[in-house]
Amino acid sequence: MPIALIFGLLVGSFLNVVIHRVPLGQSIVFPPSHCPECEAQIKPWDNIPILSFLWLRGKCRGCGTSISLRYPAVELLTGLLFAAVAWRFGPTWWTTTYCLFAAALVAAAMIDHDHQIIPDSISLGGLVASLLVVPAIQAHYGEVWLEALVRALIGALVGGGVLWFVAFLHARVSVAMGREFEHWPGEGEDIPRPGEADYWLWFPGLGLGDVKLLAMIGAVVGPAGVVDTILASSLVGLILGGAQAIARGALGRPFGFAPAIAIGTVAILFLPPFWLLRVL
Template sequence: MNYQFDSALWPTFIVFFIGSCIGSFLNVCIHRIPQKVSIVYPGSSCPKCGKGIAWWENIPILSYIFLGGRCSGCKSRISMRYPIVEILSGSVALVLFYRFGISLQFFYYFLFLELLIVISFIDLDHKIIPDVLSLTGIVIGALISHFVADHGLFNSLLGIVLGGGILFLVAWAYFICTRREGLGGGDIKLLAMIGAFLGWKAIPFVLFLSALTGSIFGGILILVKGAGRHSEIPYGPFLSLGAAVYLICPNFEKFFLSLLV
């Protein structure tokens, strides 16, 4: 019996594979940026034993499976984060490909979502959002929006001011009332970056969905782990989720707007 690969599926496979390869590089960024070391040199190696990673050990997703999730040298366990980020990156590329095709918008929003992936995992691991990511994202998002995004430069600049300004006021009011720091400066810059890429109209939806999902997650954490009411929970991943949903699922955003009318 002859099996023939449907040629129509090749673009899907290629886009996902390239996206997952970029995801492999994102893992390097997630690991090294908080340590403030080069993301280019030296080459990838096991963080436990320092053994260099051969090319065949660096194939996205598949290498993790073939190696059984362990280093080929010291046999220490490899974090599940690595294939998860590769799958996420490949999926992001695929979704944007089917929405925008290979276009300037595709590359613009792919860069945006890849930045959000890196920021989210660094925030989860270290509870920080490096300025080198958020501030660079603000500049790139604003400058390129004039040429690529439908909302244009003015709405991008308004998004920066509105996104950063709202969270700054929330953080300031919380501190005045409780004398405790609620939101970090990284979250403020992240929402400003989201406003730069998506425009000011995205800000209300992103804030609503991030607050909703963050509250649900916090509630679950309290029930399951007995975390205190003031336990520190990274907010960056929830802001990133809200931005990704706004971009990828416009019908969901329209449903949200209908609830406000």
């Protein structure tokens, strides 16, 4: 567990770079980490997770600009997640897989919170990696590889398909009831019509990023696990959305759903199958 915690802190430091740069289309490798205010390159000893933040008292060594508390928070969160996964699954390949899975969820959640987008490099990249890795690990532990692959594919289809159907139905019912939306995808202001390609992909208020993220999750946790995830995510999203509406007076305004999905997914890694249905 201590090794997992330390490794998680280091990965969390890297995730801060991913969260900041990927939505802006910037390289996560070059240039090296630097202060966004004075652009001074951050030295290795000033980039130690959490400790450097405390040593520098939350300020840049070069210009004294305050460093957001979110940087050490992401590092600590990732470290604790890695430690929890190591405690739950022990010295197995599942620990490595779920740690990387958790890291992808943290990045997706933070980016969606900031920008209301989930990069394809995380969702689709994670989906492809999951379809390759998860069946291989299950085969390593004695399962039939083809059966494991089919289960992962079904999980991906269930995860992405259920959310796609809900979003599609919500959009069409809303339009039929005369609701107007603030933004329209693609060019122009016309509502996509049946027979047009955009008709099947137009989801005001819920993007395809959430659909693709749940497809990735389904490939990892399987059909039953992704059903649990959807139920838990819906409950968490209701709570987070309500809290945001009360705190900011922003009832009805869009917000990123990926944080709720991430919380729901982490919960199902540690709880028994269909736990939420039993509670409800």
